[in-house]
Amino acid sequence: MAYVCQFGVNSFPSEPMMKNLVSARRSLGLYQHHDGITGTAKDFVVVDCGKKLLKAIMDLKRMIVECAYLLMVSDRKSYSYQELMSVFNIDEYRMSHDSMPEKIVLRLSNQPQCLS
8 A cells, every 4th residue: 555655546446455355354253253163153154154255365366466466567657457357367266165276277379368
């Protein structure tokens, strides 16, 4: 956030990113609740917790990508946030809270590509 203020980047989504960060912290707190740790939670509670954690993970990955992109742009004033488009992907992808993670395969070519 210091870079956003220092360089006057008006298009950085500070408020939504902060809301996602707070939500992720709450989801982690819920996950660390006694029933989750001991394994005594009911099935519907486990599913709900899994969904909240997956959403938190995906939101935080999006935040990491946006912050990294802002830091990599040579002219920070030219930075623009595209809600539905990601500049790059990190790590892995999960379809649902109970699915196995899928690695992201990079296809190399001489032509530039946009990730969606």
